[in-house]
Amino acid sequence: MSLGLSGRLTRATIRSPLTPLMLLAAIMVGLLAIMTIPREEEPQISVPMVDLMVAAPGLSASDAVELIGKPLETIVKSVDGVEHVYTQAEDDGVMVTARFLVGSDPDDAAIRINERLSANMDKLPQGIQPPQVTVRGISDVPIVVLTLSPKAGARGDWNEQALRSLAARLRTEVAKVDNVGLTFITGGQEEQLRVVPDPARLAAHGVSLGALMDAVGQANRSFPLGTVREGGAATAVVAGQTVRSAEQLATITVRAANGNPVYLRDVATVTQGPGEDQARAWRWARGAGDRWSMAPAVSLAIAKRSGANAVNVSDAVVARVEALRGSLIPPGVEVAVTRNYGESANEKANELIFHLGLATVSIVILIGFAIGWREAGVTAVVIPTTILLTMFASNIMGFTINRVSLFALIFSIGILVDDAIVMIENIARHWAMADGRSRIDATVDAVAEVGNPTIIATLTVVAALLPMLFVSGLMGPYMAPIPINASAAMLFSFFVAVIIAPWLMVRFARDTLAQGAHDHAGGGKLGALYGRVAIRVIRDRKSARNFLIAVGAATLVACSMFYFKAVTVKLLPFDNKSEVQLVLDMPEGTSLETTGRTLDAAAAVVRQIPEARSMEAYAGTSAPFNFNGLVRHYFLRNRPEMGDLMVTLAPKGERDRSSHAIALDLRQRLKKALPLPAGGSIKVVETPPGPPVLATLLAEIYGPDEATRRKTAAQVEALFCTVPYVVDVDNSFGVPRPRLRLIPDRARMDAYGISERQLFDSIGALLGGQTVGYAPRGDGRDPLPIRIALDQSQRSWSADLAATPVATMGPGGRLVQLGEIVDAREEAGSPALFRRNGRAADMVTAELAGEYEAPIYGIFAVDDAIEAFDWKAHGMEKPVVRFNGQPDDEQVPTLLWDGEWEITWVTFRDMGAAFMVALLGIYVLVVGQFRNFKIPLVILTPIPLTLVGIVLGHMLFGAPFTATSMIGFIALAGIIVRNSILLVDFINHAKGEGKPLRDTLLEAGMIRFKPIVLTAAAAMIGAATILTDPIFQGLAISLLFGLASSTLLTVLVIPAIYIVLRDDGREGTLSP
Template sequence: MVGRGIDDVAIVTLTLAPVDPAANVTAADLTRVARELRVDLATIADVGLTYLVGEADDAIRIAPDPERLALAGVTLQQLSAKVSGANRSFAAGVVREDGRQIRMLAGRTLATPEEIGNLLLTTRDDRPVYVRDVADVAYVPDMSDLYVAEVTRDAVGAPVRRPAVTLAIAKRAGANAVTVAGHILERVETLKGHLIPSSMAVTVTRNYGESANEKANELLFHLGLATLSIIALVFFAIGRREALVVAIVIPVTILLTLFASWLMGYTLNRVSLFALIFSIGILVDDAIVVIENIARHWGMAGGGDRRQSAIAAVAEVGNPTIVATLTVVAALLPMMFVSGMMGPYMSPIPANASAAMIFSFFVAVTVTPWLMLKLAGPAVATPAGGGHHADHDGGLLGRLYAEAARPVLASKTASWAFLAIVGVLTLGSLALFYTQHVTVKLLPFDNKAELSVTIDLPEGASVEATDAVAQDVARVALALPEVISAGTHAATAAPFNFNGLVRHAYLRAAPEMGEVQVNLSSKADRDRPSHAIALDLRQRLGALTLPAGTVLKVVEPPPGPPVMATLLAEIYGPDAATRRAVAARVEAAFRSVPFIVDVDNSFGAPAPRLRATISPDDLAFFGVQESDVFDTLAILGGETTVGYSHRGGGRPPIPITLALPRADKVAGERMLATPIAADVLPGATGVVELGDVVRLAREPASYPVFRHTASTRKW
């Protein structure tokens, strides 16, 4: 198992599929092109991890027939040894000829199924027995035990399935996702019709460079909007000169913060921009306090030198400003110590916001007074009875406050009435949470261009059953007008995103596990946000007829830090049975709540399994070696590579595999008829059937075990 980090999340995914579903383009053809494309795109600067999803490995498969093997008296070990020995080519040394030294090669690798099928195994009743007599030898374009497809609409809107292979591309740490994604897509365009044949289509199913650019532009817009709002507020509340000072102070503080962020190793991303927007309202507090106090001193009665008045004004509010700045920094800094997956996500917020606060203080006590003096000129402070701040009235904002406060402070009755009204309004606003007229959320719903549906069938389900459910889910998703396409994955995971990174989605490779990646149209081309589409999709999926025990989860990329689940309960207890019993009760409690959906647990139901045991008495009676029995079972249940066929021409070799087809991997009488060498003595050639020495018994598999800080738990 390979761990993945935040820099391994693919920023671009390219899905290759045949243009014409009826064309003879196999998954092996798509895999070959995808691998060449992967090598080419890996040369682009700042491209990091690349991997393929749905790749199919072709092979020359030797499918033994147990009945024909028994008829010819040939064991799987003999078949494997014959093919392995014949498929050999090696340097046999150097010979001399006509005064020259010539390198000599011995043997030749097997190139075609016909060559393998014509290998002579033995003779039976004076008749030759060839490999083709006991096994079916053929070229198989896909030996993988998984299904990946792209489902789209045809001209009349009906769903069409095509085989697909997806190339996922991540960027290096610190690289600009927008730039890297742009270079990748530019290179892909130049490769169409050359490396990528016209019979294959390349679809960009993920482009985080584009989404990151949209988010960054949106955040920059809000950053500018927040700056203009503050400048406008200062302009109307204090004055135009003070507003001009704020208009200069804010960019200076932001630039100093970005410089400090660069020194600390942070990049300009959505989190750091959010930190700037979050802090822009408080980073001008120091400057506004200093500006207002300088303006107040200049407007006080008596007049005097502007420079000395400004110095006195800054000194008057210096200590309170320092304390206020350090208080905000102290409140933000604990977020720096968040560990785990959340650490890289959270750390830019306290780092950038704290730097902005510290720089805003120094700008407030140095740059702000200097700007005020430069803009005011060398004249003396306004004497009593004149100027904008004459009579120390506090400006427009002060006059508005005075007009509102005088009636309240005119009598005790008015004051108590005002407090009562404020109290009633406060309680009324809190009551809105109880009546659910105001929804409490940490972050607003995002509007992404992707959704996913994870599929979990009961343990022990076949990959074909998982793929059938995935196709049903894709058809339901394509009934939504906002859905462009759906990528179905059975026994393998789709390219994981940040949410899948936390949930370890890249480890979902069991036959009963699947995923449907739902691709939506751009948010500019649809009216409904992705959350509304997800709710509609969940409701439609509820009408599907699914195998018993199947769990579907509609997963939205969260707007903030991803988590294992929205609501997660960890059960600890003295033993596994107690933990499962308690977890079942907690699960029932979850299911009883109407607004809790997609409930699942981590232990499931144990899958049935077969255990093949060898009878020692039968082994001794028939003279069978245990190793032969185990090797035979391994070949029948799995696959064994006995060599490679070297095709030349720069093409990679393909394996020669000894394996049964999927449909023949049935633990029945036919499999148990497979012959095994018996009476292993010098010159002995006897065989017995596998069923003579092996007993099959069904038993439940064990439950999975999850551990957290050395404690066993259930989810």
């Protein structure tokens, strides 16, 4: 017998003293990898987004696009690595966002953008401020959020300003922790020195607003002038002084009239305290007896440095906070950890490692009962060794321990043990022959007998998995650990199976196995059972043909279940998280107080949810963002009409409902109990299970002009609302906020000698406020901003404001009233404008909830509504519907489906292509093994049979067919082909003995049935441990049910094909 590669490796290592050292080395490097590899909850997907924000004072949204947006788009689009360019414009400002290719380095992205901007600033209009460039990536997402709020007995001692001051000091301490990245504070009010001018008193004392601003600014200046020398010593000279208190600031002189000084306190109110109430944050917490309490709050968000271990960083941060209790953190303040992704990552990792161990133990027990307990002991060494080697390789390749990489290992357990099972079972069978060979010779022969088909079978699994590595878009790096880790596990498993397993068998399985249990001619009880069934299938060509027709029909019926929606499809199902976010958008111009009251009303609805534990409300500012918020730019939500409500749920082990079921319930409750004004919306946002998108259902409307786009988008939005399972419908243009335009009277200004800059600075200080300096407070305390502004209650165009004095440049510095040189005019603001890749578009967004939750069903339903709607009767042209790619002709109204659909079709398209490549690779490998072009076709035939079990399993569990289900289907191609190869290889060897074809087929099936069933059972056990995970349930169902159906059918289908194609007409002599 030719030994081949497998036999030669076994012969070379079975007596070698290096073999146990290799085993020990494999275990050591694997344990080292486990201790050093970073832990994350999800794969860290690098999608750098560079924001270029430009202020465009006085420009409408359309003007801002023409003057600033389009030139910036041209510059940014020319940068290497930029995949998409988005432009959002509104009155007085524009933002251009460059989204780089997945996997790009954020720092490199920022450098490229800055370099290209510096080289092309001449292409921007003169007088426009340079863009503010901000780059954000996955490492900027906070992993820990600390929320500070006063305890019940101390609420009178702690206001929002005091909480923010404490948060700032705590931030300094937390920053000392190793590998802490960016930190920021949300909520609360900064302490400041506020100067509130009184227009009436300014006029009475003859003081202009400009004079007041100059006096305050000059009074807070201090600078070095040089040195003086006296007595051989040099003394530094410093001129001026710095303001340190409100009392000191109030006494500065702003004007001297007739020898009488006019102090700042005479014309303005000077106070030290909280800044303007531009944003608010407060917290609700459930206490004893389900009683809820509310208190002001401030959140401190903490990110980690790129590549750092999230578990270690979060543990160190929490430990630092605990150490500061009683010292920096007073007893009256509660510091709640409202987000801890390190803890959730560690919890998920430990849970999956437990499942990993459970799967290993279950497979060992299976081998113990099926073959023998000493062989089970060998398996108990082989599996952990292979896993540890895979962890080492994963660490070397830069992967982290996360839910996807661990699922890859759990998924791999069932198939990585296949090689070892085949080897161990065949070694045991050869030992049971008792034909006079030595134990070592029989072992080498046993390995050599199944070695070559095992190599090909292993490579077929790798060939099935590796093409998935080339899935493009956001899902590519998200799923990358599965093909890489599983392929590495398969390759390591082969070498462990032919080197370590035989060595262990010889050392520890010295006694013959249950005498007679391994009859090489029969295959034991399982073989006999197989024979009784198979003989009915292959007794004649008609029976075999009828069986194949029945199996084919069952496969077609299974496929039809997708068409009839008995099994739905979705990219990824929602995970079971411990947080849900409510995103509130009130009509533009809504006050902060109204937004806060609406959030309180939403909180009242949430309090009815028994699983809710706490809430953090943010009005006029955004909650600390997650990866979803990073992509959707939630961190820019800083207007009075915007609010967030972060809902923390009970741990999933303490509740019966999933977070998705709670979100569905909450959405229905809010719809009934929280009426919103026109233009307002509240969305229930769940943490996406995979790569985030702007919205699940997103329609981009293109057209020849703004009016056409807007009208078409409004109608599409109305059609969205007709679909019952399409919810949270919104649009990108909203309701424009009103504007008050102050128009200077240039003739009067020229007559009075007043410059526009002087005028606009005065108005800006009154209405928008102006910071003119900072008052230092010594070590450990932040400087106080000195800010001049009217109270918010006074910021309306009134007679008092119009009476504000402005100094003229004439003799004596005569004062004129502001109302004399400006005219006030109300006008409508511009709606927001959106552009993608240089094309103007309006967007309609929505989520899906209820009967169908995949975008494909919402798309079909809306498309049907578009077809049914009478567009001509309403004076509109029906839009052309596109499923991919922006339109080339923008003169025709076009609807482009985007959002989750874009990721879905790209993912399934690439997976389909990967499946085709996998089939081709498998075919080439099998052709190389059998030197035949037809036999590989027979071997590939059982692949579609997996669909019978896959569809049935998804129907039984009521689960959608997801991207992970597709991964399971593709992986099954390699696994099933592996079983087919082992069966066909045995058939080919037996055919050479001249036996009747039926005897050959029966004998091959009866002998190989046991190892085939064992390998399938091992893979099914590995899959069963992840059935409860919401995201990877589809993968588990595909493997569990697909293996069950295809394994049982494969061992019958292949013999039936042989009978139909090559029946020799001779009666068999074997009986089962």
